[in-house]
Amino acid sequence: MTETTLALPTTAREFQLAARPTGVPTADHFALVARSIPQLAEGQILVRNTWMSVDPYMRGRMDDRPSYISPFQLGEALEGSAVGEVIASAAPGLPVGVPVTHFAGWRDYSVVDAATATPIDIALAAPQHYLGALGTTGLTAYAALTDVARVEPGDTVFVSAAAGAVGSVAGQIAKALGAARVIGSAGGAAKTALLLDEFGFDAALDYRKGDLAGQLTAAAPEGIDVYLDSVGGEHLRVAVEAMRRKGRIALVGAISGYNGADGEAGPDLYRAATKELSLRGMLVNSYFPIFGEYIATAATWLADGTLRTKETVYDGLEQAPAAFLGVLSGANTGKMLVRLE
Numbered sequence: 190m191t192e193t194t195l196a197l198p199t200t201a202r203e204f205q206l207a208a209r210p211t212g213v214p215t216a217d218h219f220a221l222v223a224r225s226i227p228q229l230a231e232g233q234i235l236v237r238n239t240w241m242s243v244d245p246y247m248r249g250r251m252d253d254r255p256s257y258i259s260p261f262q263l264g265e266a267l268e269g270s271a272v273g274e275v276i277a278s279a280a281p282g283l284p285v286g287v288p289v290t291h292f293a294g295w296r297d298y299s300v301v302d303a304a305t306a307t308p309i310d311i312a313l314a315a316p317q318h319y320l321g322a323l324g325t326t327g328l329t330a331y332a333a334l335t336d337v338a339r340v341e342p343g344d345t346v347f348v349s350a351a352a353g354a355v356g357s358v359a360g361q362i363a364k365a366l367g368a369a370r371v372i373g374s375a376g377g378a379a380k381t382a383l384l385l386d387e388f389g390f391d392a393a394l395d396y397r398k399g400d401l402a403g404q405l406t407a408a409a410p411e412g413i414d415v416y417l418d419s420v421g422g423e424h425l426r427v428a429v430e431a432m433r434r435k436g437r438i439a440l441v442g443a444i445s446g447y448n449g450a451d452g453e454a455g456p457d458l459y460r461a462a463t464k465e466l467s468l469r470g471m472l473v474n475s476y477f478p479i480f481g482e483y484i485a486t487a488a489t490w491l492a493d494g495t496l497r498t499k500e501t502v503y504d505g506l507e508q509a510p511a512a513f514l515g516v517l518s519g520a521n522t523g524k525m526l527v528r529l530e
Contacts, residue, residue, distance in 0.1 A: 197235065197277055201226050203266040203296035204509055210251055214517070218251065219267075219510040226298060229279040234289075234303050238273035241294035241506075241527045242320040243513040244354070245419075245444050257472055269294035270324060272309065272316045273529075283308065290319050297506050297529055313488050321524035322358055322491060322498045323484050325473045329441060330359035331483050332476040333417050334366060337469050338437035342367030344414040347405065347431070349373075349424045351390065352380035352499075354524040355441060359417050360390050361496050368415075372408045374401070374424060376519050383522060387497060402427045412436075420444055422455065429456035432466050440470040444517070499523025 200223050207220040229235060247269060250261045261267055271294030275287045280303030283289065289306040293299035309319045321327065333355075334340045346363040350356040351373025363371045373384040374394040381393035392408035394401060405413075405427055412433040418425050421443030428438065461468060476483075490496035501521035503512040509527045516525045 197226070198298055199226055200224065201296050201298035202506055204506070205266055206251060206261040206263050209253060209263070214248065214251060214514065216510050216514070221507065227300060229277060229300065232280050232303050234275045234280050234283050234301055234306060235277035236271075236273035236289060236291060236293075236299045236301055236306070237276045238271045238294065238297055238299055239528070239530045240273075240317045240320055241271040241509065241529060242269055242324070242326075243509060243516050243525050243527065244269065244326075245442060245516055247513060248517060266293075267295035268292055270320050271295075271299065272319055273299065278303075288316060290324070295509060314491055317500065317524075317526055317528075318491065318498065320526060321354060321500065322496060323487055326354045326524060327358050327487050328476055328480060328483050329471070329473045330355050330362050330417070331487070332473065332479070333439035333441055333471060334359060334362050334415070336476075337471045338415045338417065338439035338467070340366040340368050340415050343369045345370045345372070345409050345412070346415045346417070347372045347374070347409070347413045347428055348390075348417045349428075350419040350442075350444065350519075351375050351384055351388075351393070352522050353419065353519075354521070355419055356417070357384075357388050357499060357523050358496065360384070360388055361490075363415070364389055365490060365495055370409065372405070372413070374420075380522060383499070387499065389497075396424070402430060405431050415439075417441060418443070426454055426456045429461050429464075429466065429468075432461075432464055435465045436467075438466060438468045440468060501525050503527050505529070 205220045208218050210218050253260050272290050283303045288309050288311050291301045291306040340363050346368045348356045348360050352375040360371045360373050370391045372392045373390040374396050375381050376397045381395045384390040384393040394404040413431050414436050416428040416438045419442040499522050512527050
């Protein structure tokens with residue numbers, strides 16, 4: 190039986206994939222559609238979504254090709270992380286009123302299997318933090334720097350896309366882990382200033398000025414020990430050249446090539462071999478078993494100011510495509526979010 194204390198909606202709006210892009214996506218690749226909300230089956234909940242996330246990896250899901258996660262289907266609802274409140278429940282463990290995270294974003298109301306939803310403690314942190322610093326964004330940064338390319342006390346760490354969601358958290362985590370010097374790369378004077386003034390980086394490189402290699406050499410004349418790569422292309426090539434012997438690189442993303450354009454020249458792997466570097470890819474879902482551990486640690490960092498966050502917020506479900514396209518073009522500072530309330 191469905192438990193409810195509210196007059197329930199009968200329809201929900203959702204964004205569907207209208208067409209597959211061949212290069213840079215546009216608003217025409219998305220369609221906002223109204224659909225009837227089905228009756229809940231046993232074990233399901235109805236969630237009124239209040240926040241949703243848009244992330245660079247979603248660009249890959251717009252293409253019809255194999256990857257670590259299945260592509261979006263034409264004429265079907267898109268997916269992504271969201272936060273909301275249970276407004277009807279056929280699952281005893283998740284009653285009406287419980288705030289949850291789930292993966293059925295890109296819509297204002299979601300029918301979700303209770304087993305795939307996670308209750309959140311909004312007394313611990315604001316709900317939207319569970320999509321950013323306390324979500325997979327933060328977990329990515331944490332796992333990258335504690336396991337994939339482990340930061341040791343005294344290390345010099347370089348972070349690309351450092352004013353973005355993962356990068357801004359990663360730089361601060363590197364400091365918390367004992368890095369002696371943290372260098373970030375971002376686009377434009379406003380973002381590089383933010384790295385220094387808000388996020389506590391020791392040096393900030395503006396890749397739009399060119400000569401990224403020269404800028405990195407000036408910031409770290411003795412080289413770097415750890416690099417978190419979200420960009421690929423020139424950034425990765427320059428990082429390999431700047432690496433000290435037995436340096437570690439976490440391959441988190443490669444946004445410079447997501448839209449199918451010819452990629453920038455990549456790294457010299459022979460140099461990586463002769464320096465005995467490790468270049469290791471990561472998928473955040475491999476680290477879901479430590480999610481609880483991470484949230485407890487990161488919530489403490491948020492509370493004591495060790496970890497600061499920035500958000501770029503678009504209001505209304507209608508703005509979700511614009512927010513997503515903004516992520517791909519670097520329009521966001523910190524985490525890009527869509528507020529649905």
